[in-house]
Amino acid sequence: MLDTTxxxxxxxxxxDDLRIARxxxxxxxxxxxxEKKKEEFRDYASEARASVKEFYRLNHRYQxxxxxxxxxxxxxxxxxxxxxxxxxxxxxxxxxxxxxxDTDVSQIEHLMQTSxxxxxxxxxxxxxxxxxxxxxxxxxxxxxxxxxAVVGDTxxxxxAYSDKIVYSELFSDNPDxxxxxxxxxxxxxxxxxxLDKVNISWGHDEYLYHVMKDYLPEEGLSMIRYHSCxxxxxxxxxxxxxxxxxxxxxxxxxxxxxxxxxxKSLARPDVAALRPYYQELIAExxxxxxxx
Ligand SMILES: [Fe+2]
Ligand SMILES: [Fe+2]
Numbered sequence: 001m002l003d004t005t006x007x008x009x010x011x012x013x014x015x016d017d018l019r020i021a022r023x024x025x026x027x028x029x030x031x032x033x034x035e036k037k038k039e040e041f042r043d044y045a046s047e048a049r050a051s052v053k054e055f056y057r058l059n060h061r062y063q064x065x066x067x068x069x070x071x072x073x074x075x076x077x078x079x080x081x082x083x084x085x086x087x088x089x090x091x092x093x094x095x096x097x098x099x100x101x102d103t104d105v106s107q108i109e110h111l112m113q114t115s116x117x118x119x120x121x122x123x124x125x126x127x128x129x130x131x132x133x134x135x136x137x138x139x140x141x142x143x144x145x146x147x148x149a150v151v152g153d154t155x156x157x158x159x160a161y162s163d164k165i166v167y168s169e170l171f172s173d174n175p176d177x178x179x180x181x182x183x184x185x186x187x188x189x190x191x192x193x194x195l196d197k198v199n200i201s202w203g204h205d206e207y208l209y210h211v212m213k214d215y216l217p218e219e220g221l222s223m224i225r226y227h228s229c230x231x232x233x234x235x236x237x238x239x240x241x242x243x244x245x246x247x248x249x250x251x252x253x254x255x256x257x258x259x260x261x262x263x264k265s266l267a268r269p270d271v272a273a274l275r276p277y278y279q280e281l282i283a284e285x286x287x288x289x290x291x292x
Contacts, residue, residue, distance in 0.1 A: 093107050211290055
């Protein structure tokens with residue numbers, strides 16, 4: 001029996017760092033600048049790979065449809081806390097992992113690097129705010145949720161797993177494999193039913209989507225809800241569950257992705273100096289207190 005509270009990742013961003021390492025080795029995107037050299041990324045990748053595999057061993061074993069529904073029931077009534085967006089940013093920043101504080105940016109810095117990169121490209125204010133809040137769902141960790149139920153790539157459950165999902169062979173340990181209704185292509189869903197009707201593995205995306213649902217336009221909400229759903233936005237899988245509206249929204253999810261991943265190589269933001277701008281931006285869209 002595996003210990004479900006195990007934390008194989010040194011820090012919550014290890015998965016993104018590994019993805020950047022791989023992309024950097026493969027691509028010449030303008031977002032990837034010389035500050036973090038390809039070799040550093042590659043060294044990091046070889047070191048990180050074992051812990052990432054261990055992370056997905058747990059994730060793929062325990063993210064059953066039953067587990068996902070239980071977490072929806074536990075969290076989506078939004079009865080854990082009441083706090084404003086800035087307060088939530090500070091709360092998330094209390095999350096301490098084993099990462100090196102000299103080289104790894106804090107949670108607030110990652111949020112601001114993302115939003116500042118979006119702002120510099122002249123995108124609308126709702127898009128900048130989406131960047132600022134996109135990972136606030138990681139406060140699930142502070143409620144005691146294990147890493148594998150907070151971060152990592154997400155994917156539909158209750159239907160066949162795509163073999164494009166990272167370490168998809170590890171789904172052999174998932175008990176849903178033994179439930180005939182769940183193992184075929186459509187599983188419990190209908191062709192083209194739309195992703196809103198599909199249960200996605202539990203994590204920070206879905207939780208924050210529900211917190212922000214009334215305050216951002218649907219394009220921003222889709223970015224939040226599906227930014228970790230790499231099997232769909234990167235691999236193009238599960239199109240048979242999507243409707244035309246999803247396809248439109250995923251263009252925005254794809255637009256968002258490089259800001260999330262590659263803003264990490266930019267300069268560290270001056271959080272104190274930027275605070276007034278962001279507090280005004282938050283106040284334009286959100287009430288002073290939100291339910292979490
Ligand atoms: Fe995220
Ligand atoms: Fe992020």
